Amino acid sequence: MKKELVLHIDHKNSEPLYKQLKENIKEQIISGKLEEGIRIPSVEQMSKTLNISIQTVSQAIQELDEEGLIYCRRGKGIFIAPKEKHAEACKIKEVVFVLCNIEYPRLSYLRILSGVESEVIKQQLYLGYYNFNEQRSLSPFKSKNNIGMVLGGVITPNTLETISKLSIPFVITGDLFKREIEPGVTIIADDDEGGAYLAAKHLIELGHRRIGLITDLRKYLWSNLQLKGFEKAHQEAKLTVDKKAVIESDDLWPESGYTAAKKLFQQSASITGLVVPSENLTYGIVRYLKEKNIRIPADISLVGKGSDYNSDILGIKLTRLETQAEQLGRTAVDMLLKYNTDKNGLFKRITLPAKFFNGASTQKTK
Known part of the structure; x- marks a missing residue:
């Protein structure tokens, strides 16, 4: 008895619907669940069944056709292609970008994806995209043409074990959500120690001596490194870190930045400089400063983290550390390709040099 195509997509998933549909059909073809020559539902039928647009279905069908997995006959329908065509499709090498445990991707992850895409195109590969959580099926990863995965998002120890x-x-792009370096995996990350060092050094060179730091202190590897870099800049200048001015945020969301800033100015109102090596925390901290009429940089010099886009939202040309997101993506693909020729080439932690941008949110002390 011939098996029929089982259609499934998740409307709550941030992965594009056409990609979900494509992978849903592709997995059933590659695994042999659908026999060659059988007819599958029309574009109109799939559109109605899944409650998605005809354009969305058409895009998925077009890509499957281009990969040789199906063929369309005018007036007849859509059919599963012969197995020799499947074999040809499997020769197409693919890198899959996997966004872990995040429903809607932030700008930084989209920039990493952009870097992955540029390197994939350069190397004449195909790019897949998958939004992963621990409740989703892993079957789309198991195709023979998948040479490797680039992971982004919130990667917990449980996620790592599953993958x-x-x-x-x-x-992995960015460090794991844990305190120690994970042995046996490859991580491409920012130089968090170097970034915090440059930020604190910049403020010290401007004459600031009472400098605060807000981060998710000691919870994760990167926050340990940020504190280390912050302390190193003070040690070189023969300055003592004011422990009351080093504030731990509850997490990395803007609201925690707001709360941490409130606590900081209650404990150490005399600070003149502030280092915030987190993009999201920077949003919350700037909101607090504006509400309290604490002027940037007249009252406090701020080094945050972000990009030109963040500066536009904040309404100030931020002196900042910048994540080299596109380079993270390009380097990740390069590492996967090296692994395919040298099995010992993986399993290391690579840091990209900190990138510092001198904006208008810092100034010399009076």
Whole structure:
């Protein structure tokens, strides 16, 4: 008895609907669940069944056709292509970008994806996209043409354990949400120690001696490194870090930045400089400063983290540390390709040099 196509997409998933549909059909073809030559539902039928637009279905069908997995006959319908065509499709090498445990991707992850895409195009590969959480099926990863995965998002130890069971090479962009370096995995990350060092050094060179730091202190690897870099800049200048001016945020969301800033100015109102090596925390801190009429940089010099886009939202040309997001993506793909020629080439932590931008949110002390 011939098996029929089982249609499924998740409207709550941030992954594009056409990609979900494409992977749903592709997995059933590659796995042999659908026999060659059988007819599958029309574009109109799939559109109605899944409650998505005809254009969305058409895009998925077009890409499957281009990969040789199906063929369309005018007036007849859509059919599963012969298995020899499947074999040809499997020769197309693919890198999959996997966004973990985040429903809607932030700008930084989209920039990483942009870097992955540029390197994939340069190397004449295909790019897949998958939004992963621990409740979703892992079957889309198991195609033979998948040479590796680039992971972004919130990658917990549980996520890492689940992904590792696939036995597919992967590279993580950004550190894990844990305190220690994970052995046996490859991570491409910012130089968090170097970034916090440059930020604190910049303020010290402007004459600031009472400098605060807000981060998710000691919870994760990167916050340990940020504190280390902050302290190093003070040590070189023979200054003592004011412990009351080093504030731990509850997490990395803007509201926690707001709360941490409130606590900081209650404990150490005399600070003249502030380092915030987190993009989201910077938003909340700037909101607090504006509400309290604490002027930037007249009353306090601020080094945050972000990009030109963040500066536009904040309404100030921010002196900042910048994540080299596109380079993270490009380097991750490069590492996967090296692993395919040298099996010992993976399993290391690579840091990209800190990038410092001198904006208008800092000034010399009076």
